[in-house]
Amino acid sequence: xxxxxxxKRAIIPALSVITAMILxxxxxxxxxxxxxxxLRKAILYPSVVIMFLSTWLGxxxxxxxxxxxxxxxxxxxxxxxxxxxxxxMKTLYYFVGLYSVSELFFLLFHPFILGCxxxxxxxxxxxxxxxxxxxxxxxxxxxxxxxxxxxxxxxALGLVITFLGLWNGGHSYYYIYMDVYSGLFL
Amino acid sequence: xxxxxxxxxxxxxxxxxxxQKAGRAALTVVAASSLPKVLEGRSKLPNIIFILTDxxxxxxxxxxxxxxxxxxxxxxxxxxxxxxxxxxxxxxxCSPSRASFLTGQYAxxxxxxxxxxxxxxxxxxxxxxxxxxxxxxxxIGKWHMPGSGLPKLRGVDHFVTFTKEGGQGxxxxxxxxxxxxxxxxxxxxxxxxxxxxxxxxxGKKRKKPFCMYLSHKAAHFGFVPPKHLDHLYDDVDLxxxxxxxxxxxxxxNHMFVGAPLPMNFLYRNYCETIVxxxxxxxxxxxxxxxxxxxxxxxxxxxxxxxxFFGEHGLYDKRLAYEESMRIPFMVRYPRLIKDPGRRAGxxxxxxDLAPTLLDLIGxxxxxxxxxxxxxxxxxxxxxxxxxxxxxxxxxxxxxxLPGITAVRTKRYKYIEYQNDKRPREIFDLKRDPxxxxxxxxxxxxxxxxxxxxxxxxxxKKDTDYRFHRHG
Numbered sequence: 001x002x003x004x005x006x007x008k009r010a011i012i013p014a015l016s017v018i019t020a021m022i023l024x025x026x027x028x029x030x031x032x033x034x035x036x037x038x039l040r041k042a043i044l045y046p047s048v049v050i051m052f053l054s055t056w057l058g059x060x061x062x063x064x065x066x067x068x069x070x071x072x073x074x075x076x077x078x079x080x081x082x083x084x085x086x087x088x089m090k091t092l093y094y095f096v097g098l099y100s101v102s103e104l105f106f107l108l109f110h111p112f113i114l115g116c117x118x119x120x121x122x123x124x125x126x127x128x129x130x131x132x133x134x135x136x137x138x139x140x141x142x143x144x145x146x147x148x149x150x151x152x153x154x155x156a157l158g159l160v161i162t163f164l165g166l167w168n169g170g171h172s173y174y175y176i177y178m179d180v181y182s183g184l185f186l
Numbered sequence: 187x188x189x190x191x192x193x194x195x196x197x198x199x200x201x202x203x204x205x206q207k208a209g210r211a212a213l214t215v216v217a218a219s220s221l222p223k224v225l226e227g228r229s230k231l232p233n234i235i236f237i238l239t240d241x242x243x244x245x246x247x248x249x250x251x252x253x254x255x256x257x258x259x260x261x262x263x264x265x266x267x268x269x270x271x272x273x274x275x276x277x278x279x280c281s282p283s284r285a286s287f288l289t290g291q292y293a294x295x296x297x298x299x300x301x302x303x304x305x306x307x308x309x310x311x312x313x314x315x316x317x318x319x320x321x322x323x324x325x326i327g328k329w330h331m332p333g334s335g336l337p338k339l340r341g342v343d344h345f346v347t348f349t350k351e352g353g354q355g356x357x358x359x360x361x362x363x364x365x366x367x368x369x370x371x372x373x374x375x376x377x378x379x380x381x382x383x384x385x386x387x388x389g390k391k392r393k394k395p396f397c398m399y400l401s402h403k404a405a406h407f408g409f410v411p412p413k414h415l416d417h418l419y420d421d422v423d424l425x426x427x428x429x430x431x432x433x434x435x436x437x438x439n440h441m442f443v444g445a446p447l448p449m450n451f452l453y454r455n456y457c458e459t460i461v462x463x464x465x466x467x468x469x470x471x472x473x474x475x476x477x478x479x480x481x482x483x484x485x486x487x488x489x490x491x492x493x494f495f496g497e498h499g500l501y502d503k504r505l506a507y508e509e510s511m512r513i514p515f516m517v518r519y520p521r522l523i524k525d526p527g528r529r530a531g532x533x534x535x536x537x538d539l540a541p542t543l544l545d546l547i548g549x550x551x552x553x554x555x556x557x558x559x560x561x562x563x564x565x566x567x568x569x570x571x572x573x574x575x576x577x578x579x580x581x582x583x584x585x586x587l588p589g590i591t592a593v594r595t596k597r598y599k600y601i602e603y604q605n606d607k608r609p610r611e612i613f614d615l616k617r618d619p620x621x622x623x624x625x626x627x628x629x630x631x632x633x634x635x636x637x638x639x640x641x642x643x644x645x646k647k648d649t650d651y652r653f654h655r656h657g
Contacts, residue, residue: 028437032429032499048433094439094586097605103583110584112441174444175352178302181583182332186302 009069013062014079021054021083056119058083063127067135073150077124084120088113103185111165111174118161125155231547232521233483234316234397235388235470236539238287239463240280240328240406241503242489244273244512246460253425255457259468260514263487266526267518268564270534274594277578278491278503278510281331283536284401287488288312290540290555292649293578299654300582301352304333310552312540314341316397319549324387327380327401329353336363346383348376348403355403357410375412377404381466385473397543400470404463407445411458418461419454426453427620430496439586443502453495481520484546486539489513498621504585506577506592506601507621519546523564532563532571533596556649576645577601580654589653593642600638604653612638 027047034040053061059080066076091113092104099107107113128151135144164173246252249261249269275283281301282293288311289296297306317323317340324344329336330353339345346364348355360376362369364383371379384400411418432450434440445452467487474480492510494500503510515534520526537557544551545559562569579590581604589604599621601611612631613621625631645651 025437028433031431036428044431044433048437051437091439091586095584097607098581098586098588099583107584110442170444170446171351178352182302185583 004069006071006075009071010066010075010079013065013069013071014082017054017058017062017083018086020050021058021087024048024050024054054083055087056084056116057123059120059123060127063124064131067128067131073128073148076128077150077154080124080127081117081120084116087116100185103181106181106184109177111170111177114161115165118158118165120158121154122158122162125151125153125158129155231319231321231395232519233395233479234321234486234543234547235384235474235483236287236397236399236486236488236543237467237470238284238327238399238401239404239487239489240402241456241491241493242405242460242463242514243492243495243509244489244514246405246457247464247514250514254419254422255460257460257464259464259471260487260516262471263467263485263518264516264527264529266520267485267516268523268526268528268530270515270517270530270532270560270563272531272596273488273513273515273534273536274511274575274577275489275491275513275536276576277580278505279579279582280406280490282580283490284328285309285331286536287490287539288399290537290551290557292537292556292576292651293580294652294654295554295556295650298331299580301330302332302582303654305331305337307333307337310554311339311341312543313339313397313399315540315544315549315552316547317341317343319547320394321397322390322392322394323397323399324384325399325401326383326387327399328355328403329401336366344387346380354406354408357403357408360403375462377402377462377466378412381469384470388470388473388479389477402463402466405456405459407452409452409455409459411455412462415458415462418458422454424450424453426450426496429499434496434499434501438499440501442585445501449496449501456493456495483519484543485518486516486543488515488536488539490536504579504582504587504590506579506590506594506599508615508619511577511594517542517560517564519564522546522561525567528567530563530567530571532560532569533575533594534560534563534571535575574641574645576642576649576651578651591642591646591651593638593645595638595641598634598638600635600642602642 024047027043028051031040031043031047034043062080063076066079071079092107095104095107129146132144132146136146167173244250246255247257247260248255249257249264276286277283277293279301281298285296285298285305286293289309290312293299296309297303313323313325323342325339325342326346329347336347336349344365346362348360348362350356350360355376357376359372359374362371380400380402384398387396387398432448435445435447435449435452474483490513491503492512493503494509497509498507513536535557538560539557541551541555541557541559542561545561551559558572563571574593574595577592577594581587581589588607590601592599592601597614597616599613599615610626612625612634614625625634
């Protein structure tokens with residue numbers, strides 16, 4: 001494939017996911033004004049699905065596209081994690097002015113914030129490993145290293161975080177989290 | 187003495203015999219004269235039962251015309267007592283509201299400003315004051331106020347509670363701490379289990395009057411109905427507000443309150459859980475009837491705070507809108523209430539419970555209590571009630587909501603947010619009961635603002651308001 005510019009191989013895919021995340025959120029909020037009939041449902045359900053996919057599973061789409069466009073590994077990882085990082089920053093913004101800086105930092109470990117990052121890491125790692133496996137199958141085992149430290153680490157870390165978030169329906173991690181909060185801040 | 191005395195012959199009266207008989211006669215007279223006082227004493231001091239539920243919306247009862255929930259037992263309390271139609275919690279959050287019920291004080295006074303700030307052992311509860319009047323007391327159920335372990339709870343003879351999941355408990359197999367002994371409860375459904383303890387306490391043979399605080403976990407999130415009620419409302423039209431949708435629990439930061447399930451599904455389970463509460467209340471009513479205690483028992487039913495299910499696109503509580511701050515509150519006391527079934531429109535607050543109960547039993551009401559007795563309103567519908575009151579909410583980690591203060595009058599509401607993190611709001615509740623139109627920035631609101639702002643500041647000063655940064 002002809003070597004594409006950084007903009008085309010990494011930035012456009014990242015912007016696509018980010019745009020989908022923002023637009024779907026706006027559409028979701030706007031859907032409230034569309035009554036209760038078919039039009040409301042036609043806006044509501046797609047916007048919710050796209051919100052969820054772009055925020056939590058974006059790398060599953062973005063990594064293969066960027067991989068196919070010959071983006072470098074670091075470019076793929078940054079592009080894939082851009083949307084969840086923007087979501088995290090947006091979410092933390094709502095807490096600014098209510099809690100201290102150290103509490104804001106502690107929020108990064110909140111089940112949902114950490115969970116979002118964790119699931120995205122799991123997706124980056126999974127997608128990356130699949131893409132590498134497929135390339136090796138097409139071009140031979142020497143074409144690309146499968147178990148590169150980065151994707152393996154993302155996969156492993158993402159798996160651990162996801163497991164913690166789902167353990168006992170999320171209750172166990174949450175209560176540990178809040179106990180630590182009480183010990184540190186109250 | 188001759189053992190074979192012939193009983194047909196009259197007994198000779200000796201001095202000893204005379205003194206013995208006179209003594210017995212005197213004792214009989216004394217006993218007879220004191221008996222009416224003892225009986226009178228028992229009926230003078232009524233029994234007290236306070237049933238507190240969790241997140242029970244003010245309109246989630248059939249007597250409040252809910253579209254499908256059937257609550258015949260709660261309706262009975264309303265029909266035989268007084269239903270305070272305009273009842274509110276002063277902070278819409280479990281622990282602060284519960285502490286307000288117990289102490290008769292605002293959260294900023296008793297100190298339990300969030301679900302994380304510990305209970306102050308120096309706080310005086312109405313249980314302690316009632317106990318001083320000679321009552322046997324019991325606290326059964328959800329305590330849910332943090333601190334180092336469970337409190338000593340002065341004035342409580344029997345304490346049955348739970349600490350699982352931070353004091354929230356679980357609906358099934360919830361271990362209980364029964365008078366300091368942790369006891370597994372396999373196979374038990376918590377609302378029924380707590381009611382069993384309540385019935386046992388009511389049924390005890392006693393000479394003193396009793397005061398029982400029955401505090402349910404239901405209908406808090408988890409929303410797990412008992413097996414026989416599960417799926418009861420699977421097919422009903424929920425009639426949720428038009429701005430509602432089932433994804434609300436996932437969007438706009440609602441996930442931070444920790445209910446990651448579709449809202450419509452949760453609402454069905456919530457309604458089924460309310461029905462189970464009603465069933466258990468029915469067991470208590472039946473027991474009171476069977477033991478002839480109904481007339482001499484003050485029975486109060488209330489919820490600790492309300493709950494959004496889609497109104498304003500919201501889930502959970504905390505905010506100062508009606509669905510969050512309104513609570514069910516009804517009192518049945520046949521000996522006092524001469525017009526049972528009345529719906530009182532006067533505004534009643536959670537902090538009014540303590541002074542009301544103390545007033546009803548003739549006990550002094552300490553000056554530290556900030557609520558007002560509702561006894562006058564219970565006796566006569568002509569009493570006008572309060573004109574306004576203060577609502578307060580403090581930031582509670584990890585919820586992205588600022589501190590809130592609001593003044594609620596009979597017709598209007600004015601809401602301010604910490605550091606103006608959200609726009610100020612004024613609502614005309616008569617014209618706009620759904621609080622859809624914020625008047626603050628328009629001409630109508632500008633006219634109302636000075637008076638409402640002045641009233642808010644007055645209430646803050648009168649209640650010695652102090653902002654608590656977080657908890």
